[in-house]
Amino acid sequence: MRKEPAVKITNVYEGVVPISSSIRNAWIDFSSMDCSIVAIESDVIRDGKPVVGYGFNSNGRYSAGEILRRRVLPRLIEAEPGSLLDERGGLDHAKAWDVMMNNEKPGGHGERSVAVGVVDMALFDLASKIEDKPLYQYLSERYGDGQPDDSVFVYAAGGYYAPGKTVTDLQDEMRGFLDLGYDVVKMKIGGADLAEDLRRIEAVIDVLDGDGSRLAVDVNGRFDLHTALEYGRAIEPYGLFWYEEIGDPLDYHLNATVAEHYTGSIATGENLFSLQDARNLIRYGGLRPDRDTIQVDPALSYGLVEYLRIQDMLRQHGWSSRRCIPHGGHQFSLHIAAALKLGGNESYPGEFQPTGGFADDAVVEKSRVGLTDTPGIGFESKAAFYKVLRALHD
Ligand SMILES: O=C([O-])CC(=O)C(=O)O
Numbered sequence: 001m002r003k004e005p006a007v008k009i010t011n012v013y014e015g016v017v018p019i020s021s022s023i024r025n026a027w028i029d030f031s032s033m034d035c036s037i038v039a040i041e042s043d044v045i046r047d048g049k050p051v052v053g054y055g056f057n058s059n060g061r062y063s064a065g066e067i068l069r070r071r072v073l074p075r076l077i078e079a080e081p082g083s084l085l086d087e088r089g090g091l092d093h094a095k096a097w098d099v100m101m102n103n104e105k106p107g108g109h110g111e112r113s114v115a116v117g118v119v120d121m122a123l124f125d126l127a128s129k130i131e132d133k134p135l136y137q138y139l140s141e142r143y144g145d146g147q148p149d150d151s152v153f154v155y156a157a158g159g160y161y162a163p164g165k166t167v168t169d170l171q172d173e174m175r176g177f178l179d180l181g182y183d184v185v186k187m188k189i190g191g192a193d194l195a196e197d198l199r200r201i202e203a204v205i206d207v208l209d210g211d212g213s214r215l216a217v218d219v220n221g222r223f224d225l226h227t228a229l230e231y232g233r234a235i236e237p238y239g240l241f242w243y244e245e246i247g248d249p250l251d252y253h254l255n256a257t258v259a260e261h262y263t264g265s266i267a268t269g270e271n272l273f274s275l276q277d278a279r280n281l282i283r284y285g286g287l288r289p290d291r292d293t294i295q296v297d298p299a300l301s302y303g304l305v306e307y308l309r310i311q312d313m314l315r316q317h318g319w320s321s322r323r324c325i326p327h328g329g330h331q332f333s334l335h336i337a338a339a340l341k342l343g344g345n346e347s348y349p350g351e352f353q354p355t356g357g358f359a360d361d362a363v364v365e366k367s368r369v370g371l372t373d374t375p376g377i378g379f380e381s382k383a384a385f386y387k388v389l390r391a392l393h394d
């Protein structure tokens with residue numbers, strides 16, 4: 001086998017970027033939400049400059065800077081360079097993952113999975129840039145069938161509660177999503193009482209020409225079993241796209257009981273951060289492989305190395321990768337969705353800037369978005385975010 005020159009990590013930079021806003025879901029507001037970012041510099045030189053990989057931690061969890069600075073990054077930097085490489089001298093992502101997780105006990109995943117996810121993303125960005133390929137191509141050759149999807153289903157998530165926001169404002173927001181090319185939209189519920197939420201839901205269905213199958217609703221884990229079943233009975237006649245994260249993400253029994261009574265689709269998993277948690281959901285959560293959706297976000301849950309294990313587990317349990325639509329609305333999952341043939345990816349046309357969203361020139365048509373040929377994840381074609389990432393190391 002031809003040996004490539006071995007890649008070496010020369011510098012690692014870490015920082016925090018605010019992604020705060022006045023929106024609120026049924027559980028949290030985003031008034032102080034922020035996000036960890038990292039840049040990993042290599043000794044590979046292109047156009048006179050080192051090739052750099054970037055990562056960030058999706059949204060919904062605060063920056064994991066302390067864990068990055070004190071645990072994850074020192075292990076990576078102090079590792080024997082050969083311990084991060086495959087037999088060809090390229091980065092071995094699973095080995096890098098083992099290095100980052102050295103001396104970490106199993107279970108209780110919390111923010112540790114977020115810290116590892118940021119670095120894992122940066123290493124994938126770096127490795128695909130070194131091969132001068134867009135990430136979806138790099139991933140499809142390694143972990144897929146070499147024939148990535150050329151576009152990915154995306155739905156527009158929004159419909160948050162916000163101070164002074166009226167039902168008319170909510171309808172205008174949703175009309176804006178349709179004008180951008182989305183056919184399916186998502187709104188928050190569970191942050192008001194049932195009567196008000198039903199008014200909000202019906203107002204949005206009106207905007208969708210009366211078609212409830214184009215509307216997903218998201219509870220962000222707020223309901224106890226009684227409320228979950230009560231809302232379930234009330235919304236079932238609308239035939240919604242899905243009923244999301246209905247109760248506490250780790251309450252598999254609640255989920256299973258709702259799934260027994262609610263015949264429509266259920267989606268959950270954005271707050272499950274490990275293979276073990278996802279496996280428990282499949283074992284005990286009562287989800288139905290013919291209609292339900294798994295939303296594990298690779299960026300929050302130990303990165304793609306762990307997400308690949310989750311895909312294996314799902315396959316073993318008879319689940320299609322098409323039943324996965326990750327949370328987070330970011331470019332990393334867009335590449336993963338195309339390469340691993342997932343069912344789609346979330347998108348937030350109006351929230352979580354500068355980190356969220358796709359390339360500046362990405363066009364959504366009939367709720368599908370194409371991928372660009374930019375090497376790596378393509379942060380370089382997202383000007384406002386790229387400026388923030390560059391500032392980490394320039
Ligand atoms: O409001 C949030 O935390 C984001 C969320 O649940 C989603 O995108 O599904």
Ligand SMILES: [Mg+2]
Pocket residue numbers: 218220244245270327
């Ligand atoms: Mg959600």
